[in-house]
Amino acid sequence: PARTTIISALGRMTDDGPALLPHNELLQMAGRAGRRGYDTEGHCIVLQTRFEGPDDAWHIIRQGPEPLQSQFNVSYGLVLNLLSVYSMDEAREFCNKSFGTYLRGEGAVKRQAEIAELEARA
Structure with a gap:
């Protein structure tokens, strides 16, 4: 846990080439900010790169969450x-x-x- 998280890039390489992070992954990383029991709020800093900017961050946030799928398999x-x-x-x-x-x-x-x-x- 940390008071502040820093996200250094909004994109990543996939099998199909570069792609923006999915909404759920960005929220998961940002949600790590703030120490339970110590902080009432946390801060998340998203760094701008030469490939991604504020419009990309806004696009990811506005997408909304992806549907959850169970990964539970009975073996x-x-x-x-x-x-x-x-x-x-x-x-x-x-x-x-x-x-x-x-x-x-x-x-x-x-x-x-x-x-x-x-x-x-x-």
């Missing part, structure tokens, strides 16, 4: 580790509490209801 190793510590029911409950399960189940139902409501307004 044989995970199952064996869970079953070495938990009962079958407890292991199943553990997996059912994952973000991916939420998105596929309850979250999907809520999203469909929100979509229907927005379409009804349009």
Whole structure:
């Protein structure tokens, strides 16, 4: 944790060549500013380079967050580790509490209801 974070560049090299940082990554880096329990606020300094300027920073911020996707994968190793510590029911409950399960189940139902409501307004 630090009171101030400094972001030295808004771009990075990707497989497709240079690209601006995604919104979520910029916020993740900027969000490191401020020490929990010590500071009431943090500061983030974004350095201008010859390749990126204020317009690029504004573009990234205005993009809005990218959708979250679960990276949770049930593998044989995970199952064996869970079953070495938990009962079958407890292991199943553990997996059912994952973000991916939420998105596929309850979250999907809520999203469909929100979509229907927005379409009804349009």
